[in-house]
Amino acid sequence: MDESAAQVTFRRMLTTACSACNLRELCLPFGLNDDEIARLDRLVGARRKIGRQQHLYRAGAPFEALYAIRVGFFKTDVLNEDGREQVTGFQMPGEILGMDGISTERHSCNAIALEDSEVCVIPFEQLESLSRDIGTLQHHFHQVMSREIVRDHGVMMLLGTMRAEERLAAFLLNISQRFTTRGFSPAEFHLRMTREEIGSYLGLKLETVSRAFSKFQEQGLISVQQRRIRILDTPALKKMLERRNA
Amino acid sequence: MDESAAQVTFRRMLTTACSACNLRELCLPFGLNDDEIARLDRLVGARRKIGRQQHLYRAGAPFEALYAIRVGFFKTDVLNEDGREQVTGFQMPGEILGMDGISTERHSCNAIALEDSEVCVIPFEQLESLSRDIGTLQHHFHQVMSREIVRDHGVMMLLGTMRAEERLAAFLLNISQRFTTRGFSPAEFHLRMTREEIGSYLGLKLETVSRAFSKFQEQGLISVQQRRIRILDTPALKKMLERRNA
DNA sequence: CGGTCGTGTTGACGTGGATCAAACGCAACG
DNA sequence: CGTTGCGTTTGATCCACGTCAACACGACCG
Numbered sequence: 125m126d127e128s129a130a131q132v133t134f135r136r137m138l139t140t141a142c143s144a145c146n147l148r149e150l151c152l153p154f155g156l157n158d159d160e161i162a163r164l165d166r167l168v169g170a171r172r173k174i175g176r177q178q179h180l181y182r183a184g185a186p187f188e189a190l191y192a193i194r195v196g197f198f199k200t201d202v203l204n205e206d207g208r209e210q211v212t213g214f215q216m217p218g219e220i221l222g223m224d225g226i227s228t229e230r231h232s233c234n235a236i237a238l239e240d241s242e243v244c245v246i247p248f249e250q251l252e253s254l255s256r257d258i259g260t261l262q263h264h265f266h267q268v269m270s271r272e273i274v275r276d277h278g279v280m281m282l283l284g285t286m287r288a289e290e291r292l293a294a295f296l297l298n299i300s301q302r303f304t305t306r307g308f309s310p311a312e313f314h315l316r317m318t319r320e321e322i323g324s325y326l327g328l329k330l331e332t333v334s335r336a337f338s339k340f341q342e343q344g345l346i347s348v349q350q351r352r353i354r355i356l357d358t359p360a361l362k363k364m365l366e367r368r369n370a
Numbered sequence: 371m372d373e374s375a376a377q378v379t380f381r382r383m384l385t386t387a388c389s390a391c392n393l394r395e396l397c398l399p400f401g402l403n404d405d406e407i408a409r410l411d412r413l414v415g416a417r418r419k420i421g422r423q424q425h426l427y428r429a430g431a432p433f434e435a436l437y438a439i440r441v442g443f444f445k446t447d448v449l450n451e452d453g454r455e456q457v458t459g460f461q462m463p464g465e466i467l468g469m470d471g472i473s474t475e476r477h478s479c480n481a482i483a484l485e486d487s488e489v490c491v492i493p494f495e496q497l498e499s500l501s502r503d504i505g506t507l508q509h510h511f512h513q514v515m516s517r518e519i520v521r522d523h524g525v526m527m528l529l530g531t532m533r534a535e536e537r538l539a540a541f542l543l544n545i546s547q548r549f550t551t552r553g554f555s556p557a558e559f560h561l562r563m564t565r566e567e568i569g570s571y572l573g574l575k576l577e578t579v580s581r582a583f584s585k586f587q588e589q590g591l592i593s594v595q596q597r598r599i600r601i602l603d604t605p606a607l608k609k610m611l612e613r614r615n616a
Numbered sequence: 617c618g619g620t621c622g623t624g625t626t627g628a629c630g631t632g633g634a635t636c637a638a639a640c641g642c643a644a645c646g
Numbered sequence: 647c648g649t650t651g652c653g654t655t656t657g658a659t660c661c662a663c664g665t666c667a668a669c670a671c672g673a674c675c676g
Contacts, residue, residue, distance in 0.1 A: 202523050205612050210527040224523065226516035233523060252509060256502045263498060269515045270472035276522035277448050277470065277479060281456040283529035284573035288663070319624065327530035329664055334625055350624075350672090366451050534633065565654065578633055580655055596641085596654075 141165050142244075150218030150305065151192050152246070152264065160258050167254055168192075170245045180221060180235040180243060187225025189247045193217045196241020197316040200224075201324070202233045211325035213275070214238070214317060216302055220268055222248075238316035283327045286365075291326040292336040293364040296346065300355055310358075315351040387411050388490075396464030396551065397438050398492070398510065406504050413500055414438070416491045426467060426481040426489060433471025435493045439463045442487020443562040446470075447570070448479045457571040459521070460484075460563060462548055466514055468494075484562035529573045532611075537572040538582040539610040542592065546601055556604075561597040 142153045143161045153161045171194065174180050180191060180198065198215040212233060215221055225231040226248065255262035282291050304310040315322070319330040319337075326333065340346045345361055347354040355361065388399045389407045399407050417440065420426050426437060426444065444461040458479060461467055471477040472494065501508035528537050550556040561568070565576040565583075572579065586592045591607055593600040601607070 202527055204527055204531070208527075208531040210523075210530045212523045212526055223516055224520050227513045227520055232520045252505065252512070256505060256508060259498065259502065262502060262508075266498070266515070267473045269512070269519070270469055272519055273515070273522065274470050274473055274478045276519065276526065277456075277458045280458055280522070280525055280529060281448055281450055281454075283526060284456045284570065285450070285454040318622090324530065330624080331626085331665085332663060335663095338625070564652095575634060576654080577635085577656085580653095581633090584655070 142168060145194070147192075147194065147218035147306075152220065152261070152268070155260050155264050156258070157260075160261065163254060163258070164261065167250045168244045168246055172243050172245055174237040174241045174243065176237055176239050176241075178237050180237065180241075181225070181231045182234050183231055185225075185231050187222065187229050187231055187248065189245045190220055190222040190251065191235075191243040191245060193219055193221065194242045194244055196243075197238040198235050198241065199238055199317060199321060199325075200233045200235050209324050211317075211321055212279075214299075214325065217306060223269055223272060238321075279325075288326075288328055288332050289336050289339065290364050291328065292322075292333065292340070293361045295322065295326060296353065296355060297358070297361055297365075300358070310355070312352075312354045315353060317351075388414060391440070393438075393440065393464035393552075398466065398507070398514070401506050401510050402504070403506075406507065409500060409504070410507065413496045414490045414492055418489050418491055420483040420487045420489065422483055422485050422487075424483050426483065426487075427471070427477045428480050429477055431471075431477050433468065433475050433477055433494065435491045436466055436468040436497065437481075437489040437491060439465055439467065440488045440490055442489075443484040444481050444487065445484055445563060445567060445571075446479045446481050455570050457563075457567055458525075460545075460571065463552060469515055469518060484567075525571075534572075534574055534578050535582050535585065536610050537574065538568075538579065538586070539607045541568065541572060542599065542601060543604070543607055543611075546604070556601070558598075558600045561599060 142148055142151070142165050143158065145151070145153070148154065148161070153164055156164065172180075172191075174196070183202065193215055195217055198221060199211050200213050200215065200221070201209050201211045203209050215235075221235050221243070222231070224233050251265070255265055282294055286294065299313065299315070300310045303313050317325075319333045322328075323330045323333045328336075337346070337348045340361075341348050343360075345355070345357045347356060388394055388397070388411050389404065391397070391399070394400065394407070399410055402410065418426075418437075420442070429448065439461055441463055444467060445457050446459050446461065446467070447455050447457045449455050461481075467481050467489070468477070470479050497511070501511055528540055532540065545559065545561070546556045549559050563571075565579045568574075569576045569579045574582075583592070583594045586607075587594050589606075591601075591603045593602060
């Protein structure tokens with residue numbers, strides 16, 4: 125005896141449905157009404173589990189879909205011809221991955237899970253099609269892409285103008301803020317990435333990152349033990365970014 | 371006696387019409403058929419002239435439209451609280467400005483003309499509306515935004531992993547390539563920006579930029595006199611970016 | 617239980633680019 | 647034609663971060 129439509133719907137809600145997802149205020153469904161979310165639900169077909177250190181996609185791979193992170197933590201990076209790596213971002217649940225692939229139909233960076241993770245697969249052609257129907261969805265998607273551009277500008281500012289400790293302070297405040305948005309403690313969290321990955325993101329060597337962590341700890345701004353971070357003095361960290369003149 | 375519709379249309383073609391614009395293959399009309407371009411024409415209402423050193427828009431200003439550069443040269447920059455500037459890009463004819471404003475309905479950076487310039491104003495709501503009708507336009511717009519994200523990743527790579535001379539080589543090759551696309555000489559061109567602006571973009575001080583120019587000239591890779599650049603050895607510049615290992 | 621591997625910390629030292637300072641080229645202008 | 651001022655070049659010095667190296671720590675495993 126096969127499942128009733130209601131049963132199928134119910135099971136989907138427990139698993140994938142955007143309408144039941146506690147990330148929907150951070151993710152694509154933001155601003156949609158119930159009916160529109162239902163249509164988005166139908167589009168977001170599969171979920172995909174990605175084990176720690178596995179690629180969600182690789183640079184050069186054909187672009188087919190965007191991915192919304194349900195659980196887990198990712199990094200994206202680019203490698204240039206001589207093997208140097210630049211980490212371009214760290215992504216958390218509710219954030220969208222894959223927009224780099226739209227322009228050439230191929231991904232231009234790698235997306236790698238930093239812990240066992242799960243994403244919702246959003247076939248891109250279908251997303252474009254649906255957003256031709258639903259103006260709110262279209263606009264929100266444009267906002268998501270634009271936000272990525274603005275974020276990238278912030279990283280350029282960081283890499284172009286800040287010194288090592290300022291970069292690390294900015295990084296910690298950014299991570300803290302994003303954990304807060306997701307309902308976690310702003311002050312205490314577990315970093316999923318190595319010192320080397322942080323360094324690559326911040327344009328620093330891992331030793332410099334490690335030293336900056338130690339310095340912050342000596343100054344009583346944070347407490348560090350391995351990847352366990354506790355922020356003790358947020359205002360002081362913020363003040364590091366407001367330093368008058370260059 | 372008022373103008374006939376034909377005359378109005380004709381005058382518009384000489385001035386604004388996307389259909390008659392020699393940048394259409396670089397700009398938003400790319401990939402559209404004649405009828406679709408005509409509809410885009412109607413949307414791209416005003417043109418706007420921006421004098422040298424004038425702002426096209428400022429960080430914080432309400433976002434209303436995107437801008438397609440018709441003639442001229444722009445820079446975009448962000449300023450942080452303590453006044454440090456980061457140039458996030460230099461833009462040429464056919465490129466689109468303003469996408470940073472979509473996410474918050476306010477611009478997040480400044481766009482400043484580096485010489486007397488002219489842009490086509492593309493009211494954003496109308497663009498969204500039209501691209502709900504024309505899938506090709508919608509997709510192409512998404513590609514334009516995605517390309518900006520990919521470009522930003524390239525800048526992060528540059529700022530995060532390259533040394534001064536590599537950065538300048540990458541900059542020169544990039545400028546040269548974009549001039550070529552626009553039908554100008556790949557080898558000889560006039561820079562519109564100061565050494566300080568180049569430095570801000572590349573995360574270097576103006577003295578370092580100047581020294582790198584001089585060094586390249588000594589090595590016979592380029593010839594420099596003020597902002598007049600002639601590239602003499604493109605392969606050698608490219609080789610600088612392929613240097614094995616970090 | 618000892619070995620090994622990946623990750624992180626810390627110290628000593630070197631260097632690429634920043635900083636400080638002076639002078640020059642060139643265009644605008646009285 | 648000299649003055650003014652901005653942008654650029656060049657030199658001398660400094661220092662933040664990179665490099666190299668040793669060691670510490672925990673997880674995993676034979």
